Amino acid sequence: QSSVTLYGIVDVGVIKNKDAATEMSSGLLSGSRLGFKGSEDLGGGLSAVFKLEGGLAVDTGTPDAFKFNRESYVGLAGGFGEIRFGKIWTAYDDIAWNVNPVFDSAFSPAVVRPSLGFEGNPNNGIKYVSPEFGGVSGAFSTNLREGGATRSTAFQVKYEGGPIYAGLAHQIDKDGVDETKYTTVNGTYDFGAAKLLAGYGRTAEGSVKATDLSIGADVPLGAVTLSAGYVQTKVDGFSERLRSFGLGATYDLSKRTVLYAGARKVNDTTSDLGIAAETTYGLGIKHSF
Amino acid sequence: QSSVTLYGIVDVGVIKNKDAATEMSSGLLSGSRLGFKGSEDLGGGLSAVFKLEGGLAVDTGTPDAFKFNRESYVGLAGGFGEIRFGKIWTAYDDIAWNVNPVFDSAFSPAVVRPSLGFEGNPNNGIKYVSPEFGGVSGAFSTNLREGGATRSTAFQVKYEGGPIYAGLAHQIDKDGVDETKYTTVNGTYDFGAAKLLAGYGRTAEGSVKATDLSIGADVPLGAVTLSAGYVQTKVDGFSERLRSFGLGATYDLSKRTVLYAGARKVNDTTSDLGIAAETTYGLGIKHSF
Amino acid sequence: QSSVTLYGIVDVGVIKNKDAATEMSSGLLSGSRLGFKGSEDLGGGLSAVFKLEGGLAVDTGTPDAFKFNRESYVGLAGGFGEIRFGKIWTAYDDIAWNVNPVFDSAFSPAVVRPSLGFEGNPNNGIKYVSPEFGGVSGAFSTNLREGGATRSTAFQVKYEGGPIYAGLAHQIDKDGVDETKYTTVNGTYDFGAAKLLAGYGRTAEGSVKATDLSIGADVPLGAVTLSAGYVQTKVDGFSERLRSFGLGATYDLSKRTVLYAGARKVNDTTSDLGIAAETTYGLGIKHSF
Numbered sequence: 036q037s038s039v040t041l042y043g044i045v046d047v048g049v050i051k052n053k054d055a056a057t058e059m060s061s062g063l064l065s066g067s068r069l070g071f072k073g074s075e076d077l078g079g080g081l082s083a084v085f086k087l088e089g090g091l092a093v094d095t096g097t098p099d100a101f102k103f104n105r106e107s108y109v110g111l112a113g114g115f116g117e118i119r120f121g122k123i124w125t126a127y128d129d130i131a132w133n134v135n136p137v138f139d140s141a142f143s144p145a146v147v148r149p150s151l152g153f154e155g156n157p158n159n160g161i162k163y164v165s166p167e168f169g170g171v172s173g174a175f176s177t178n179l180r181e182g183g184a185t186r187s188t189a190f191q192v193k194y195e196g197g198p199i200y201a202g203l204a205h206q207i208d209k210d211g212v213d214e215t216k217y218t219t220v221n222g223t224y225d226f227g228a229a230k231l232l233a234g235y236g237r238t239a240e241g242s243v244k245a246t247d248l249s250i251g252a253d254v255p256l257g258a259v260t261l262s263a264g265y266v267q268t269k270v271d272g273f274s275e276r277l278r279s280f281g282l283g284a285t286y287d288l289s290k291r292t293v294l295y296a297g298a299r300k301v302n303d304t305t306s307d308l309g310i311a312a313e314t315t316y317g318l319g320i321k322h323s324f
Numbered sequence: 325q326s327s328v329t330l331y332g333i334v335d336v337g338v339i340k341n342k343d344a345a346t347e348m349s350s351g352l353l354s355g356s357r358l359g360f361k362g363s364e365d366l367g368g369g370l371s372a373v374f375k376l377e378g379g380l381a382v383d384t385g386t387p388d389a390f391k392f393n394r395e396s397y398v399g400l401a402g403g404f405g406e407i408r409f410g411k412i413w414t415a416y417d418d419i420a421w422n423v424n425p426v427f428d429s430a431f432s433p434a435v436v437r438p439s440l441g442f443e444g445n446p447n448n449g450i451k452y453v454s455p456e457f458g459g460v461s462g463a464f465s466t467n468l469r470e471g472g473a474t475r476s477t478a479f480q481v482k483y484e485g486g487p488i489y490a491g492l493a494h495q496i497d498k499d500g501v502d503e504t505k506y507t508t509v510n511g512t513y514d515f516g517a518a519k520l521l522a523g524y525g526r527t528a529e530g531s532v533k534a535t536d537l538s539i540g541a542d543v544p545l546g547a548v549t550l551s552a553g554y555v556q557t558k559v560d561g562f563s564e565r566l567r568s569f570g571l572g573a574t575y576d577l578s579k580r581t582v583l584y585a586g587a588r589k590v591n592d593t594t595s596d597l598g599i600a601a602e603t604t605y606g607l608g609i610k611h612s613f
Numbered sequence: 614q615s616s617v618t619l620y621g622i623v624d625v626g627v628i629k630n631k632d633a634a635t636e637m638s639s640g641l642l643s644g645s646r647l648g649f650k651g652s653e654d655l656g657g658g659l660s661a662v663f664k665l666e667g668g669l670a671v672d673t674g675t676p677d678a679f680k681f682n683r684e685s686y687v688g689l690a691g692g693f694g695e696i697r698f699g700k701i702w703t704a705y706d707d708i709a710w711n712v713n714p715v716f717d718s719a720f721s722p723a724v725v726r727p728s729l730g731f732e733g734n735p736n737n738g739i740k741y742v743s744p745e746f747g748g749v750s751g752a753f754s755t756n757l758r759e760g761g762a763t764r765s766t767a768f769q770v771k772y773e774g775g776p777i778y779a780g781l782a783h784q785i786d787k788d789g790v791d792e793t794k795y796t797t798v799n800g801t802y803d804f805g806a807a808k809l810l811a812g813y814g815r816t817a818e819g820s821v822k823a824t825d826l827s828i829g830a831d832v833p834l835g836a837v838t839l840s841a842g843y844v845q846t847k848v849d850g851f852s853e854r855l856r857s858f859g860l861g862a863t864y865d866l867s868k869r870t871v872l873y874a875g876a877r878k879v880n881d882t883t884s885d886l887g888i889a890a891e892t893t894y895g896l897g898i899k900h901s902f
Contacts, residue, residue, distance in 0.1 A: 038869075039619045039902045041328045041360065045374045045398040047409040049468070059409065059448035059468050069360065069376065071619065071647065073902045075869055083870040083900045085623045087647065087669065089679070091376065095447040096396040096411040100389030100678030101378070107674040109623040109900050120625040120637065120898065122674040158673040159637035179627075179637050288400075291327075291364055292372040320409065322372045322398050324328045324362045330617045330649065334663045334687040336698040338757070348698065348737035348757050358649065358665065380665065384736040385685040385700040389678030390667070577689075580616075580653055581661040609698065611661045611687050613617045613651045 041324075043069040047093045048295070048319015050141065059094045063141040064285070064295045064321045067091040068105055074112070081113040106156065117164040126162065126174035127189035127206035127217060128155045134221040134232040136251025136264020137283040142297025142315065144266040144279035148247040150236025153206050153217045154187040170196035185210045198225040215240040221249075229254045232264065244271040251281075258287045278302040291323045330613075332358040336382045337584070337608015339430065348383040352430040353574070353584045353610045356380035357394055363401070370402040395445065405454045412449040415463035416442055416478035416495035416506060423510040423521040425540025425553020426570040431586025431604065433555040433568035437536040439525020442495045442506045443476040459485035474499045487514040504529040510538075518543045521553065533560040540570075547576045567591040580612045619902075621647040625671045626873070626897015628719065637672040641719040642863070642873045642899045645669035646683055652690070659691040684734065694743045701738040704752035705731055705767035705784035705795060712799040712810040714829025714842020715861040720875025720893065722844040722857035726825040728814020731784050731795045732765040748774035763788045776803040793818040799827075807832045810842065822849040829859075836865045856880040869901045 048063040061067045070088030077083055088105040091097050108121030131153070135145040145151060160178035173192040180186045189206035201222040208215045221234035234249040251264025261284050268277040283297030298316035337352040350356045359377030366372055377394040380386050397410030420442070424434040434440060451465040462481040469475045478495035490511040497504045510523035523538040540553025550573050557566040572586030587605035626641040639645045648666030655661055666683040669675050686699030709731070713723040723729060738756040751770040758764045767784035779800040786793045799812035812827040829842025839862050846855040861875030876894035 039621070041330070041619070043328070043360070043376075045376070045396075045410075047398050056470075057468060058470050059450075061410075071621070075867060075900070075902075077866045077870060081866070083866065083898075085900050085902065087621075087623070087671075089674075091392065091396070093376075093392075093396050093398060093410045096378075096393045096445075097391050098393065098447075100391050102675050102678050103669065103671075104674045104676065107623075107669070107671050109625050109671060109898055111898070121623075121639075121671045156674075158676075161637075179635065181634075181636050288366045288370070288372065289364060292366060320372075320398055320400070322364070322374050324364075324374065330619070332617070332649070332665075334665070334685075334699075336687050345759075346757060347759050348739075350699075380681065380685070382665075382681075382685050382687060382699045385667075385681045385683070385734075387680060387682065387736075389680050577655045577659070577661065578653060581655060609661075609687055609689070611653070611663050613653075613663065 038075065039071050039073045041069075041071060043067075043091070044321060044323050045091065045093050046319060046321035048317050050315060050317035053314040060141070060317070060319075061091060061093040061095070063297075063317055063319045064138060064293065065140070066105070067093045069101070070105070077111075079113075081111060083109070084112050084117065084119070085109045104156075108160075108162075110162075114166065116166045119160075119162045119164075121160060122156050122158050123160045123162045123176060124156050125154070125160070125187050125189040125206055126176040126191040127153055127187075127204040127219070129174055130191040130193060130202040130204040130221065131217075131219050131236075133200065133202060134223055134234040134249060134251070136232055136249065136253075136266075137262045137281040137297050137299070138253075138260075138285060138295070140283060140295070140297055141317065142281045142283045142299045144251075144264050144281040144299060144301075145249055146299070147266055147268050147277045147279045147301060148234075148236050148249060149238040149245040149268060150217050150219050150247050152238065153189075153215075154185055154208050157187045158184060160187075170194050183211060198227075199223075213241060245269065246271075260285045260287075293321045295319055295321065327364065328360050328362045330358075330360055332356075332380070333610060333612050334380065334382050335608060335610035337606050339604060339606035342603040349430070349606070349608075350380060350382040350384070352586075352606055352608045353427060353582065354429070355394070356382045358390070359394070366400075368402075370400060372398070373401050373406065373408070374398045393445075397449075397451075399451075403455065405452060408449075408451045408453075410449060411445050411447050412451045412465060413445050414442065414449070414476050414478040414495055415451065415465040415480040416476075416493040416508070417444045418463055419480040419482060419491040419493040419510065420506075420508050420525075422489065422491060423512055423523040423538060423540070425521055425538065425542075425555075426551045426572040426586050426588070427542075427549075427574060427584070429572060429584070429586055430606070431570045431572045431588045433540075433553050433570040433588060433590075434538055435588070436555055436557050436566045436568045436590060437523075437525050437538060438527040438534045438557060439506050439508050439536050441527065442478075442504075443474055443497050446476045447473060449476075459483050472500060487516075488512075502530060534558065535560075549574045549576075582610045584608055584610065616653065617649050617651045619647075619649060621645075621669070622899060622901050623669065623671050624897060624899035626895050628893060628895035631892040638719070638895070638897075639669060639671040639673070641875075641895055641897045642716060642871065643718070644683070645671045647679070648683070655689075657691075659689060661687070662690050662695065662697070663687045682734075686738075686740075688740075692744065694741060697738075697740045697742075699738060700734050700736050701740045701754060702734050703732070703738070703765050703767040703784055704740065704754040704769040705765075705782040705797070706733050707752055708769040708771060708780040708782040708799065709795075709797050709814075711778065711780060712801055712812040712827060712829070714810055714827065714831075714844075715840045715859040715875050715877070716831075716838075716863060716873070718861060718873070718875060719895070720859045720861045720877045722829075722842050722859040722877060722879075723827055724877070725844055725846050725855045725857045725879060726812075726814050726827060727816040727823045727846060728795050728797050728825050730816065731767075731793075732763055732786050735765045736762060738765075748772050761789060776805075777801075791819060823847065824849075838863045838865075871899045873897055873899065 072086040110119035157178040162176040191204035193202035247268040281299040296318035361375040399408035446467040449467040480493035482491035536557040570588040585607035650664040688697035735756040740754040769782035771780035825846040859877040874896035
């Protein structure tokens with residue numbers, strides 16, 4: 036018998052950039068994907084695990100071909116934690132997106148955070164995920180440099196307990212010539228009536244260094260959740276700050292099906308970060324299976 | 325748990341064009357495909373629906389890569405009908421192939437109908453399918469024009485009841501420069517001993533206009549079904565007519581597995597339609613899962 | 614209801630060539646793959662069968678796109694045997710790899726056998742597999758030559774009974790200009806404490822002819838299996854021999870999950886076979902689902 040689980044997300048919406056035509060877009064709330072995963076109990080607390088997951092462009096039928104370009108790995112899990120081999124999200128990636136206001140969607144102000152510019156899922160990767168001790172867990176990831184590829188080495192430590200989440204992560208992306216270091220610290224506190232989200236990021240690409248700060252809140256109102264957030268980024272040696280504000284709402288038709296709407300504004304500052312001013316808004320539907 | 329249904333068609337046969345070598349071909353009776361679909365009951369008569377379906381070249385292993393290039397959408401269904409977002413067959417497509425003699429296969433004489441030259445499944449589409457009222461239903465579809473793509477706007481209305489099917493559809497394909505309008509009216513009547521199929525199509529691409537007529541019959545004889553049909557196309561201002569005749573049979577090994585054979589002749593007339601004379605015959609096997 | 618079975622192999626390891634950096638690699642023990650297959654009972658002993666199977670690069674996420682490039686066919690099975698249409702492993706392929714020492718893996722010394730250089734799964738193929746009579750069975754395969762493709766025509770006959778396996782296969786790969794003939798005879802004998810593997814291959818590409826010999830043994834020791842083997846190849850008219858030696862072990866974590874390690878040495882002889890001297894070793898994990 037087959038022991039594989041099929042799963043995925045189909046998320047389609049329309050998005051309007053103030054200065055462009057309305058477009059249909061896939062994955063505004065969460066990246067559309069199709070995956071195959073499974074695990075096998077090997078006895079003695081040990082399991083074999085695998086995942087094959089690829090991205091979808093639901094609006095256009097994935098014209099560049101379906102690939103397992105999100106994650107593709109096999110590994111072993113047990114009391115020691117879990118170890119994975121293949122194309123895997125880095126340890127930094129585990130943490131970095133956790134506090135992005137407006138549901139970590141296409142409307143999140145976090146688009147201007149340089150600390151999110153890391154390599155997310157390098158090829159030929161190895162990842163170790165620790166077990167949890169009293170709410171604390173961590174992970175380490177790296178990858179082999181084949182064909183001159185960038186080596187991304189990362190770790191994360193996080194605490195989850197009661198209303199609190201707190202995380203710390205660091206990643207170094209090293210190609211033959213340059214090295215970029217990413218550090219992030221973030222946390223959330225759930226007051227019940229609202230969940231506060233806050234994050235700090237520091238990025239160093241040689242002598243160019245930048246600091247970003249993100250703050251936001253999710254407010255649940257029955258099936259509706261409102262979220263708003265603000266991000267500002269400062270490049271060392273420049274007085275201007277890059278600012279972004281986002282606002283959005285989700286409406287849960289069920290646990291698996293969500294309607295959403297959001298908007299984001301990025302301010303008009305000359306900056307070293309190469310992110311243009313823009314005002315974007317949109318809405319859509321996300322279904323998970 | 326996974327809530328997705330896997331389905332597909334694997335159809336392989338051999339086809340011989342009178343002036344060429346015998347070739348193995350995929351999808352002679354029905355386009356080979358692999359799909360993933362599902363629906364979720366959201367309560368109150370509302371459902372979330374999705375489909376991800378891609379074409380297969382069974383004879384060669386789909387060497388150009390598997391893509392969800394047939395349909396790829398997410399939507400909502402309820403008492404109001406169904407609305408879909410993504411890459412979707414147009415409303416015109418719902419109707420246009422319904423009366424093609426010889427099982428709407430590679431042997432159908434309908435190959436010479438200009439009214440079947442429309443864009444079938446544009447990217448970034450939106451489609452509304454009405455509920456049925458006393459056998460009558462309809463649909464409307466359009467799409468966003470991204471990157472200068474053609475906009476295909478279509479509607480269809482159809483009646484199904486007892487031995488009768490009747491349909492009407494219209495589609496306008498509009499790129500930046502040109503506009504092509506397709507209109508089709510078609511119907512079938514099931515006498516029991518035979519089912520008659522008839523269709524009319526009108527195509528207008530600027531000042532070039534063409535009319536096509538299709539007539540055919542399916543004759544069930546136990547597990548065997550015979551089908552034959554004739555199509556003629558006339559381009560306004562030209563006295564010649566393009567004619568095509570097709571003949572075929574299916575043999576049901578089960579509801580899901582069918583053997584088939586067919587032949588088609590397209591006549592040798594100089595024509596504006598750019599379809600060469602040909603005689604084609606072939607046979608194969610189709611299995612649905 | 615869906616009647617399709619999902620299955621696959623995810624196999625990832627690291628491999629080190631003496632003169633190169635360590636690399637992560639997919640499919641060292643068995644080619645990584647994802648497949649969809651099914652069969653339908655048609656009554657009277659007849660079944661419809663299909664398979665769609667594509668290769669995976671687990672280490673890199675299959676960046677060249679997922680295709681059904683291993684097998685892709687539909688067919689009928691019954692008392693007469695089985696007939697398949699599509700992209701199918703040739704009859705020669707059924708037999709040729711059966712005695713490769715070191716688990717027919719990336720560490721097998723068989724890499725220097727010219728008799729394994731045949732076309733494995735041509736497009737537009739037809740294959741007939743006979744039923745078994747007293748342990749004896751056989752198969753025949755060929756394919757249509759579309760677009761100037763090579764025609765690969767092959768047959769195999771094999772006997773399996775008690776501790777014995779014995780096989781014979783022949784394949785002719787014919788493009789417009791050249792013809793290469795492959796012949797192989799091989800067998801295994803299971804003494805219980807060890808299984809002996811032996812194979813002979815003869816390859817003739819025009820006037821260039823080569824003979825290869827392979828010998829090996831698998832030794833089961835509980836969950837561990839050791840395997841070692843030696844292959845030598847002689848090209849007619851040259852006195853040098855190409856030699857390769859391989860050694861490996863598997864450790865079964867379960868029937869479906871295996872750890873493995875292996876090494877192979879190819880000797881440094883000037884040869885017409887274009888295979889460089891190399892020393893390779895590696896280890897990995899294979900999980901089947």
